[in-house]
Amino acid sequence: MLPPATRNHAITLRRALVLLVVILIISSGYYMADVLSPSPAERVTGFNNQLFDRVASLERKHHCRIGVSFRDDAIPFEFGYRGNELFHAASTMKVPVMVEVFHQVDEGRVKLDDTVIVDPTCQSMIDNSDFECDAGKYITTRIGQQETVHKLTEQMIIVSDNLATNLLIRMVTPQSVTATMRALGAKDGFVLRGVQDELAYKAGVSNKLTPNDLTTVMTAIADDRAASPESCAAMREILFAQEYNTLIPAQLPAGTRVAHKTGSITGIHHDTAIVYTSTGRYVLTIMTDGIENESESTEVIAELSREIYEGRDKLQPLQ
Numbered sequence: 432m433l434p435p436a437t438r439n440h441a442i443t444l445r446r447a448l449v450l451l452v453v454i455l456i457i458s459s460g461y462y463m464a465d466v467l468s469p470s471p472a473e474r475v476t477g478f479n480n481q482l483f484d485r486v487a488s489l490e491r492k493h494h495c496r497i498g499v500s501f502r503d504d505a506i507p508f509e510f511g512y513r514g515n516e517l518f519h520a521a522s523t524m525k526v527p528v529m530v531e532v533f534h535q536v537d538e539g540r541v542k543l544d545d546t547v548i549v550d551p552t553c554q555s556m557i558d559n560s561d562f563e564c565d566a567g568k569y570i571t572t573r574i575g576q577q578e579t580v581h582k583l584t585e586q587m588i589i590v591s592d593n594l595a596t597n598l599l600i601r602m603v604t605p606q607s608v609t610a611t612m613r614a615l616g617a618k619d620g621f622v623l624r625g626v627q628d629e630l631a632y633k634a635g636v637s638n639k640l641t642p643n644d645l646t647t648v649m650t651a652i653a654d655d656r657a658a659s660p661e662s663c664a665a666m667r668e669i670l671f672a673q674e675y676n677t678l679i680p681a682q683l684p685a686g687t688r689v690a691h692k693t694g695s696i697t698g699i700h701h702d703t704a705i706v707y708t709s710t711g712r713y714v715l716t717i718m719t720d721g722i723e724n725e726s727e728s729t730e731v732i733a734e735l736s737r738e739i740y741e742g743r744d745k746l747q748p749l750q
Contacts, residue, residue, distance in 0.1 A: 521694030
């Protein structure tokens with residue numbers, strides 16, 4: 432039997448060896464975790480590739496064209512798929528029209544409480560011939576009466592009222608709408624006319640925007656750069672009141688705030704949005720061209736929106 436002093440020394444040595452082994456195991460574990468975990472850049476690249484493959488597969492499945500533009504300055508991350516390709520704008524062009532209304536309000540050329548006669552007779556840009564423009568439920572009750580610029584702007588966005596849109600475009604002019612878009616950095620799209628101008632449509636003259644154009648304009652609204660901070664806040668509140676919520680917001684978690692504007696005609700379905708989450712906000716535009724069945728295009732946009740939300744959530748450790 433070992434003397435007490437020697438025995439105590441052996442016990443101390445064993446404890447030291449055990450502690451050393453534990454330290455080495457822990458250190459090795461951390462090292463291996465660092466080696467096995469993808470880097471921030473790799474996670475972003477993986478998310479980008481996943482999105483690209485997903486959109487491409489949806490195009491093949493539905494025999495259509497899909498444009499996506501995503502921007503999140505906090506991560507930071509940007510994604511574009513056909514981002515600079517022009518699409519028939521449908522009612523998404525009403526967002527830059529709203530921006531121009533508030534831009535002119537800031538310049539003192541227009542007041543939100545100015546009034547306009549609600550006249551459904553519009554003129555084609557082709558030959559100035561008259562055509563009747565559709566109005567929504569509220570604006571229909573105002574035919575022949577005065578309505579404020581503010582109320583017309585609200586109706587143009589929240590229920591996508593076409594007559595309200597044409598009355599506002601007549602006031603601010605398509606040229607000014609496009610010029611302000613250019614000043615904000617939307618470099619490819621254009622607003623040439625009001626809506627429901629069948630002669631212009633048949634002549635091939637339509638308003639066109641790219642996914643990146645819309646994301647640029649919506650980002651400017653989110654960042655208080657599209658107009659004064661007060662005007663941008665007012666625009667966001669109008670976008671929050673959007674009544675058509677079957678696209679980008681549809682499959683997001685309950686309570687997610689989405690300021691957005693939809694647009695659709697036959698075979699065309701779009702949505703452009705500022706999405707607010709517990710970890711910040713991002714801007715997303717999804718445009719589809721060639722899906723004749725609206726329920727299919729609705730599902731495509733809603734599912735893509737959810738997948739982007741979930742994929743972005745996995746990137747949050749980057750922050």
